[in-house]
Amino acid sequence: MDIATGMTAEEGLIRRAQAGDRVAFSELVAGQYDLIYRFALKFSGRIEDAEDIAQQACIKLAQSIGRFRFESALSTWLYTLVLSCARDWEKSQSKHRFPDSPLDDPHTVDTADEKIVYLGQVLDRIDAMGDGFREAIVLVVGEGMSHAEAATILAVKESTVSWRVHEVRRRLGELAAEDTDER
Amino acid sequence: MNDSELKRLFDSADEKPPGDLARSRAQNAALDAFDTARLSVGDQGNHDEPRLTPEITEARRKMMVPTQRWIYSGMASAAVVILGVALWVVQRPVAERDAGPLEITLPPQILSSPPPGNDNEQHALMDAKAEDAARSAARAAAESRQAEEIFATVKTAKRAGEDYTSAMFTPSLAAAPQAYDQPTAPYYEVSGRDEFEHVAPNAVRLAQEEPVSTFSVDVDTASYSFVRRQLNRGVLPQKDAVRLEEMVNYFPYDYTAPSDADEPFKANIAVMESPWHPGNKLVHIGIKGYDIAPAEQPRSNLVLLLDVSGSMNSPDKLPLVKQSMNLLLGELRPEDTVAIVVYAGAAGTVLEPTKVSDKAKILSALDGLSAGGSTAGGEGIRAAYRLAKSSFVKDGVNRVILATDGDFNVGITDSEELKGFVERERESGVFLSVLGFGEGNLNDRLMQALAQNGNGIAAYIDTLAEAQKVLVDEATSSLFPIAKDVKIQVEFNPATVREYRLLGYETRMLNREDFNNDAVDAGDIGAGHTVTAIYEITPAAAKSGLIDPKRYGREATSEQNLHEYGFVKIRYKLPREDASRLISQPIDVDTSSSGVLMREARFAAAVAGFAQLLKGGQYTGSWTMDDAIALAQANRGEDAYGYRAQFIQLIRRAKMAESMASPR
Structure with a gap:
């Protein structure tokens, strides 16, 4: 906190970027890229998609930074931004997710890359459960948010988030049981 | 799977830092967008090119899919404002948007960043596909090298002494060995997404x-x-x-x-x-x-519409596009004009219409191009036609040349709408040719449809030798309709x-x-x-027919014109x-x-x-x-x-x- 202005360093950076300061904006993007990318990766479960989504989100950040009103934390605002980029991206790709491909055996998965491939497979399953499930689970389990925080970002009721998270847990449990039976 | 397992899985995403290449590409793209946004929003009195294209797209899509509105509905934050501003851009009168000088923005030089192959996690990422990727990268490099050698010989012999010849080859020759030595470089590669229309063969x-x-x-x-x-x-x-x-x-x-342009062809x-x-x-x-003699070659006004989306980052795509465009330049005359529009995350004008006599300027604009972002082909096409009309040559050749690896991911995604657009623009005298590059992602059907609706050719360019054929050996036929x-x-x-x-x-x-x-x-x-x-x-x-004669009803044949x-x-x-x-002409039996x-x-x-x-x-x-x-x-x-x-x-x-x- 800068004592003279009463602003956090982050707020100062944003205000300078909003005023058109290129260096400040560059610094801001550099500082937030990791958060943006990681969230994109948790949402998409695919490295190459996450890179593209993160890039789109950075472009969007550049275009809309001027309208950030400090009414929420920057990270909350970024989550909504990445989420909307991710949805657009998936729509534009018209790529099919394949919920039917068999899950890898979790016990053979150990490198970070394999885990991400496995994460992608699990996300495919969750996505196949219906709209909104994947987003809720990523925010709550992946990002450790409270149901209320997730509800704000997703613009739905808190109870909806709770129900979605509960459903995903229940159905994933069933799926895991089925997979074990098949083996 | 229980919660803690799921949590651990998500955590694995945190263990993996983002790739440096992707990071720098994203940051460059963001800075580029920042500059653009600042120019167009910050100075509203100066109506340059409408550079807010992704937002227009955004607004358009939201309007088309009303069910998506809820995304924004509960938020008091900026997204709502984006929508408002975007609508403002859309609603500005077209004439106002088109007026004013065009700005020139060179995209960030991503290809000049450190060789991507050093990237460890990229290496790991590509592991599964490593062998495949290695083989294809090597093949592509070898192919383009080979073609380059052949072509270099031909071309040098043809135009010895012209200084730009060397400039033409430097970047590509420097790039090729890199691809060769670093086979796991994260070049974009997709396969099996080539789209072709199924059509049954004509029947007897x-x-x-x-x-x-x-x-x-x-x-x-x-x-x-x-x-x-x-x-x-x-x-x-x-x-x-x-x-x-x-x-x-x-x-x-x-x-x-045929010997004269009034009856422009002859049937053999x-x-x-x-x-x-x-x-x-x-x-x-x-x-x-x-065939038009070189002296009769009409004046040309060409707008190159180049796809620089992330998927073009492969040796057989953007580098080949650049080399091909270099070839094309050689076929034009000094007073002809060339403009360059690129499209990726955002569509932008890289070079306003420039006389071919100012070759250095055109070449440096081409060299500055780099790949990154997704594909907004629709917006790019609009910008390109606008430029083509701004430097329209009456009685000349006015043509947009689109170079792409296929998909138009963002923008006018509806291919019917795109086709309709191209068809309407054809009336204004601006034609469209489509050059396809790369493979794995080629949207052949859309390419064909666009070229057909735009009175142009569609050609697929896989090597520099093919570019030579289409753009040099057959330049007159590709460019000048008779x-x-x-x-x-x-x-x-x-x-x-x-x-x-x-x-x-x-x-x-x-x-x-x-x-x-x-x-x-x-x-x-x-x-x-x-x-x-x-x-x-x-x-x-003859007795070699496939269809039996009819049993009922004699087939009446007139005995004329045997x-x-x-x-x-x-x-x-x-x-x-x-x-x-x-x-017209008869087909004689003998x-x-x-x-x-x-x-x-x-x-x-x-x-x-x-x-x-x-x-x-x-x-x-x-x-x-x-x-x-x-x-x-x-x-x-x-x-x-x-x-x-x-x-x-x-x-x-x-x-x-x-x-x-x-x-x-």
Whole structure:
């Protein structure tokens, strides 16, 4: 906190970027890229998609930074931004997710890359459960948010988030049981 | 799976830091967008190019899908404001948006960042595909190197002493070894997403029942290059990728040319025995367009619309696009103008219309291009047409040349809307040609549709040698149309012809009544183009037909004109006329053709036969690839550019791929 202005360093950076300061904006993007990318990766479960989504989100950040009103934390605002980029991206790709491909055996998965491939497979399953499930689970389990925080970002009721998270847990449990039976 | 397992899985995403290359690309793209946004929003008095294109897109999509609105509905934050601003941009009068000077923005130089291959996690990421990627990167590098060497020799000999020759090659030669040494470099690679339209081959018709066959000419050659690329890597092409007429029309034929631009082409008709079906005959209709002498070359106003999205980051894409555009520059005259529009995450003008005499400026703009972001082809097209109209040359050639690897991911995603746009713009005199690059993601159907609706050609460029063919050797025909809406109608004489079948042109068939309807669009012919159509006919007396005679009702045949198989009519419009003209010529039963024409007809038959074999050989009986080789070999002719020799090699490769594909 800068004592003279009463602003956090982050707020100062944003205000300078909003005023058109290129260096400040560059610094801001550099500082937030990791958060943006990681969230994109948790949402998409695919490295190459996450890179593209993160890039789109950075472009969007550049275009809309001027309208950030400090009414929420920057990270909350970024989550909504990445989420909307991710949805657009998936729509534009018209790529099919394949919920039917068999899950890898979790016990053979150990490198970070394999885990991400496995994460992608699990996300495919969750996505196949219906709209909104994947987003809720990523925010709550992946990002450790409270149901209320997730509800704000997703613009739905808190109870909806709770129900979605509960459903995903229940159905994933069933799926895991089925997979074990098949083996 | 329980919660903590799921949590651990998500945590694995945190363990993996983002790749440096992706990071720097994203940051550069963001800075670029930042500069752009600042220019267009910060200074509202200065109405430059509407640079907020992604937001326009955004708003458009939200409006089209009302169910998506809820995303924003609960938020008091900026997203709502974005929508508001975007609408403001959309609603600004077009004239206002178009006014004012154009700005020049060079995209960030991503290719000049440190070699991507050092990236450890990228290495790990590509592990699964490593072998594959390595092989293809090496192959692509080798291919482009090889082509480059061939071409360098040709070109240096041709233009020794011109200083830009060396400038042309430096970047690509520097890039090639990098790709070679670092095979795991994260070049974008997708496979199996090439889209081709499935069209059933034309069926055999009874001349008695349906004597008239009508189609539009097609001078595209994209299919041949695509097939060649597949075969060169030892794979048989998808059947739908093989379009017979495009394979036949890939080759220049030595037809008699017309001598004057007022009757811009001449039909060369030959009749020969069918190589694959004894008793049948092939009727060969070869058309050659009037060739413009270099002195008559009209002034050109070209807008290059280049795809620089992330998927173009592969040695056979953006670098090849740049080299190809360099080649094209060499064919233009100093007073011609070139402009460059790129599209990726955002569409932008890289170079406003610039005289070719200022070659250094154009080259440096080209060199500054780098790949990154997704594809907003729709917005790019709008910007390109706007530029083309801003420097419109009356009585000249006004053309947008689109170079892409296929998909238009963002923007006007609806291909019908895109086609409609291109078609409307055609009325303004700006035509569109489409050059396809790379593979794995090629949206052939959309490319074809755009080029057809935009009065242009669609070509597929897989090597620099192919770029040389399309953009240099055939520059005049690719660029300067001598006739438009060229339609062919053949009426067969039921007294002499029992059955007939048109080889290829399935996607170009027209209704009988369309022939005389000048409002129906058809293909164009450029200067010096040759177009070949082949019919396989069963003469009335022959026993080689496929359709049994009817049991009931005698087939009435008039005993007239027993010396004619049929009658060919060609309708065309001169480039700047709207009323069509007609040429006609009978097909005589005892057509006697010159030795040269027979040779050309036989070679075309070899290509047509080969294409049919690739499509499954429904009508070719026991005719084999070896027969195709023999027929092509015997009729190679002069083959100044070596295309025909290459074709024979290609059949051999197909033979090998075929034997490997079917061990059963």
